[in-house]
Amino acid sequence: MSNVKVNELTFQAATVNGSGSQSANMVLTRAIFSMGIPVAPKNVFPSNIEGLPTWYQLRITPEGYMARKGDPDVLVALNPATWANDLKSVRLGGAVIHEEAYSTADARDDLTYYPVPFAKLAKTKIASDTLRKQLTNMLYVGVVGGLLGIPRDRLEHGVQRVFQTKPKAWPVNVDAVNVGYDYWQENFQDRPCGFRLEPISGKVDDLVLVEGNQAAALGALMGGVTVAAWYPITPSSSLCENLIAYADRFRVDPKTGEKLISVVQAEDELAALGMAIGAGWAGARAMTSTSGPGISLMAEFSGLAYYAEIPVVIFDIQRVGPSTGLPTRTMQGDISFAYSLSHGDTRHLVLMPGNVEECYEFGRIAFDLADRFQTPVFVLSDLDLGMNLWMTPKFQYPDSKFDRGKVLSAERLEELKGDWGRYRDIDGDGITYRTLPGTEHAQAGYFTRGSGHDENARYTESAEAYARNMDRLARKLEGARAALPQPLLEEPGSEVGLIAFGSTDAAIVEARAVLQESGLRTDYLRLRALPLSKAVGEFVARHERVYVVEQNRDGQVYDLVRLELPPDQVGKLRSIRYYDGQPIPAEAITRPLMELEAVPA
Amino acid sequence: MAATLNRIGLPRDAYKGAASTMCAGCGHNSITNHLIKALYELGVEPQRLAKMSGIGCSSKTPAYFVEQAHGFNGVHGRMPALTTGAQLADRRLIMLGVSGDGDTVSIGLGQFMHMIRRNVDCTYIIEDNGTYGLTKGQFSATADVGSVQKKGAVNTFQPIDPCAVALTLGCSFVARSFSGDGKQLVPLIKAAIAHRGMALLDVISPCVTFNDHDGSTKSYSWVKEHDEEIHDVSFIPFFEEIAVDYEPGTAVSVEMHDGSHLVLKKLGEDYDPTDRMQALHLVEESRTKGQLLTGLLYIDESALDFAATEKIPAERALRDLGEEELRLSPADFDTFMDEFA
Numbered sequence: 001m002s003n004v005k006v007n008e009l010t011f012q013a014a015t016v017n018g019s020g021s022q023s024a025n026m027v028l029t030r031a032i033f034s035m036g037i038p039v040a041p042k043n044v045f046p047s048n049i050e051g052l053p054t055w056y057q058l059r060i061t062p063e064g065y066m067a068r069k070g071d072p073d074v075l076v077a078l079n080p081a082t083w084a085n086d087l088k089s090v091r092l093g094g095a096v097i098h099e100e101a102y103s104t105a106d107a108r109d110d111l112t113y114y115p116v117p118f119a120k121l122a123k124t125k126i127a128s129d130t131l132r133k134q135l136t137n138m139l140y141v142g143v144v145g146g147l148l149g150i151p152r153d154r155l156e157h158g159v160q161r162v163f164q165t166k167p168k169a170w171p172v173n174v175d176a177v178n179v180g181y182d183y184w185q186e187n188f189q190d191r192p193c194g195f196r197l198e199p200i201s202g203k204v205d206d207l208v209l210v211e212g213n214q215a216a217a218l219g220a221l222m223g224g225v226t227v228a229a230w231y232p233i234t235p236s237s238s239l240c241e242n243l244i245a246y247a248d249r250f251r252v253d254p255k256t257g258e259k260l261i262s263v264v265q266a267e268d269e270l271a272a273l274g275m276a277i278g279a280g281w282a283g284a285r286a287m288t289s290t291s292g293p294g295i296s297l298m299a300e301f302s303g304l305a306y307y308a309e310i311p312v313v314i315f316d317i318q319r320v321g322p323s324t325g326l327p328t329r330t331m332q333g334d335i336s337f338a339y340s341l342s343h344g345d346t347r348h349l350v351l352m353p354g355n356v357e358e359c360y361e362f363g364r365i366a367f368d369l370a371d372r373f374q375t376p377v378f379v380l381s382d383l384d385l386g387m388n389l390w391m392t393p394k395f396q397y398p399d400s401k402f403d404r405g406k407v408l409s410a411e412r413l414e415e416l417k418g419d420w421g422r423y424r425d426i427d428g429d430g431i432t433y434r435t436l437p438g439t440e441h442a443q444a445g446y447f448t449r450g451s452g453h454d455e456n457a458r459y460t461e462s463a464e465a466y467a468r469n470m471d472r473l474a475r476k477l478e479g480a481r482a483a484l485p486q487p488l489l490e491e492p493g494s495e496v497g498l499i500a501f502g503s504t505d506a507a508i509v510e511a512r513a514v515l516q517e518s519g520l521r522t523d524y525l526r527l528r529a530l531p532l533s534k535a536v537g538e539f540v541a542r543h544e545r546v547y548v549v550e551q552n553r554d555g556q557v558y559d560l561v562r563l564e565l566p567p568d569q570v571g572k573l574r575s576i577r578y579y580d581g582q583p584i585p586a587e588a589i590t591r592p593l594m595e596l597e598a599v600p601a
Numbered sequence: 602m603a604a605t606l607n608r609i610g611l612p613r614d615a616y617k618g619a620a621s622t623m624c625a626g627c628g629h630n631s632i633t634n635h636l637i638k639a640l641y642e643l644g645v646e647p648q649r650l651a652k653m654s655g656i657g658c659s660s661k662t663p664a665y666f667v668e669q670a671h672g673f674n675g676v677h678g679r680m681p682a683l684t685t686g687a688q689l690a691d692r693r694l695i696m697l698g699v700s701g702d703g704d705t706v707s708i709g710l711g712q713f714m715h716m717i718r719r720n721v722d723c724t725y726i727i728e729d730n731g732t733y734g735l736t737k738g739q740f741s742a743t744a745d746v747g748s749v750q751k752k753g754a755v756n757t758f759q760p761i762d763p764c765a766v767a768l769t770l771g772c773s774f775v776a777r778s779f780s781g782d783g784k785q786l787v788p789l790i791k792a793a794i795a796h797r798g799m800a801l802l803d804v805i806s807p808c809v810t811f812n813d814h815d816g817s818t819k820s821y822s823w824v825k826e827h828d829e830e831i832h833d834v835s836f837i838p839f840f841e842e843i844a845v846d847y848e849p850g851t852a853v854s855v856e857m858h859d860g861s862h863l864v865l866k867k868l869g870e871d872y873d874p875t876d877r878m879q880a881l882h883l884v885e886e887s888r889t890k891g892q893l894l895t896g897l898l899y900i901d902e903s904a905l906d907f908a909a910t911e912k913i914p915a916e917r918a919l920r921d922l923g924e925e926e927l928r929l930s931p932a933d934f935d936t937f938m939d940e941f942a
Contacts, residue, residue: 001671164940208941218937224927226919227689228680246937250929252912260919260926262911266682267715274675274682274712279684281673281829281919282651284690285927304676394938397931436920437651437671438691444648447664449674458619459664 142180219363301340678709
């Protein structure tokens with residue numbers, strides 16, 4: 001075949017949840033990645049343990065694009081329930097590996113079919129009754145390997161990598177892969193498809209594959225977290241579960257069994273944040289991790305931490321809301337809610353990692369910022385970032401020490417002759433000095449409260465004291481603008497600007513390249529924190545039309561940016577929104593932009 | 602005349618706080634005074650004390666004792682979570698929680714129960730008056746069936762007895778007392794502080810403004826008439842010699858982990874405070890009889906407290922640890938990153 005596409009395809013496995021297909025998909029991913037080929041995996045899974053349909057997409061591009069691309073070129077169809085629809089989704093000229101028993105009577109004639117008797121092969125070729133169901137998936141790994149040209153030794157590497165800690169599982173899995181490979185060799189060697197994978201170099205050198213929740217857990221650990229309280233919720237659970245696993249390895253004294261961290265599974269999200277705030281108040285680096293419904297429950301405590309000025313870090317791995325929503329789908333839907341979470345005038349510091357490296361980096365510096373500004377810091381990741389594997393450079397070892405902020409020691413209190421007030425703004429930056437319980441000084445104690453308080457932390461209902469305090473809090477947050485991660489700018493020079501944040505970045509990178517090829521050059525500002533940096537307004541001022549791209553229905557960040565622009569600039573702002581729960585594809589950006597900017601397609 | 606100093610050289614005044622804003626005659630003020638006495642006599646270091654509370658009249662009272670200590674008046678019903686977290690940050694803190702019946706058994710019941718489950722090292726005092734004082738007299742969930750509200754409404758719902766709940770969950774220290782009975786309450790507070798683990802003190806504390814009328818089962822007169830003491834309680838701290846001898850069979854002495862002793866002198870029938878089933882039985886029986894049973898209901902000095910279960914360091918605080926101990930070493934970090942390849 002002359003027009004074979006090399007290292008450029010989207011693979012999709014359509015299977016049944018709970019059948020063990022995830023390991024098979026990981027073997028394929030690891031095998032391909034080890035050929036030096038860039039991979040971008042997306043797991044589309046149901047809120048279910050067993051029985052509902054699940055899809056795994058693996059996108060392969062020479063450029064290493066990591067955004068989702070809707071429809072597959074190569075399909076493995078192992079779910080009779082979704083067979084008909086799965087078939088419809090395959091791109092023109094694609095390849096379909098499917099269970100032989102499925103009917104292809106009305107099937108499309110533009111596709112190449114590879115019927116495999118998976119059930120029969122499993123029965124006759126897999127000896128173990130207990131493992132047969134799981135190993136059936138390894139059969140398709142072999143077939144796909146044969147079809148796309150993945151060498152057997154790479155598939156074997158994939159098995160070893162996925163079952164890293166269980167070498168006993170290697171032989172049975174490799175055997176099953178080979179059964180599939182042999183079947184392809186015996187039956188389909190003369191039936192090539194239009195796609196091929198070939199080893200290359202220089203594309204993924206020194207890159208590793210990491211999930212955002214792994215990265216954030218490592219970040220928290222390196223940020224010095226000692227108390228973490230959480231309540232299980234998808235897609236956030238794996239963050240604290242990873243933290244537990246890493247802490248078991250790196251925070252336990254092997255001789256005494258003593259642990260330098262406590263990770264508590266709380267009774268609900270209210271208690272989870274409450275524990276973290278209690279620990280933060282007493283001076284520990286403390287965190288919780290949750291998703292939308294948990295954030296809703298944390299509103300009251302967030303207000304307390306803001307108003308009483310207690311450091312705490314809150315990871316929100318966003319999923320589709322409102323309410324229970326689509327628990328296993330992604331969205332950037334909690335931005336405006338988290339930013340002002342609580343009744344009354346409230347503003348929080350919000351970090352928005354745009355890739356897994358930033359999940360690590362922001363997961364770490366969130367603790368410095370919380371201590372420095374004595375306030376909650378929200379780290380808004382999402383399901384796409386948090387639960388999918390992403391190619392990333394290895395993370396950097398921190399080059400700075402912990403910033404513990406303004407804490408008065410007993411010695412310092414002695415120098416001050418005990419003359420201090422918890423909420424006195426000595427430095428004019430709105431950030432006041434605190435003491436920790438247990439400080440050995442007679443004047444260290446003060447009373448923390450969520451009710452009205454004066455500069456000396458005494459209860460008051462004074463109108464003046466309340467207003468003074470609220471003004472100081474506003475000043476404190478204002479000062480944070482410049483201290484937070486600043487936006488990243490790429491300005492090749494265009495009158496069209498794009499603003500995006502978080503996991504949308506992957507689609508923006510690709511969209512900009514596609515637009516450029518079509519003759520539309522764009523500038524790009526990637527937002528990384530709230531409150532907004534001054535750089536955002538300046539970026540808008542430098543451009544004629546600025547598109548805010550985000551994954552929610554209401555244009556939450558579009559609104560936030562608009563609110564802070566001078567009136568004559570507001571009209572420049574436009575909004576591109578994507579909100580079906582799937583990670584945004586580049587096409588969702590290029591299509592409206594080409595239309596709005598009138599670029600001939 | 603120079604003030605008498607306690608074992609750490611502090612006068613009683615060092616244990617006072619801001620002037621109370623409770624109503625004159627409020628049971629809570631008596632409890633505050635008993636707390637001051639107990640903390641002073643025990644020689645608790647003010648800097649080691651963390652006074653925790655939720656929302657309501659009771660939760661305001663930590664401002665009225667030991668001004669030098671850190672205090673945290675959090676949100677309604679959530680004192681347990683704040684206390685649990687603070688305790689983990691520094692295990693050496695002496696956690697003292699003050700809550701009310703609304704704060705604990707209505708809005709805060711879930712956290713209360715889970716705190717017991719974890720056996721967080723904390724003295725947890727419920728200033729229990731059967732009514733919402735700060736919002737002017739609504740029934741709380743500890744109000745007895747048939748108890749009459751000031752405006753005449755009669756409570757028809759079953760009360761939740763925090764002691765029964767605590768016993769069911771295996772709380773390692775459960776006691777009930779009365780704000781007007783310092784003789785019993787002061788030694789119980791001392792024992793609760795000496796106890797390592799969750800120590801619950803349900804203290805009936807009449808609300809003079811909204812729940813002290815005829816027909817209320819939380820009024821001063823009702824409590825005085827129905828108070829049934831299980832035993833005579835005395836506490837001998839570790840730093841004092843046991844000087845009193847009792848006739849064999851007339852008293853039970855419980856040795857606490859710090860060497861203090863809680864001596865329970867028999868008043869009526871034999872009572873074994875380490876028998877949880879007997880405690881539950883007695884609590885239920887007294888309720889049926891319309892009695893208010895007071896004293897130490899249950900104690901388990903062998904239970905591991907939460908911080909010990911979590912295996913965090915005992916002699917130093919998690920919050921004091923630095924980069925050297927909390928971060929992976931650069932070598933470990935590199936190895937770890939390589940594992941993602």
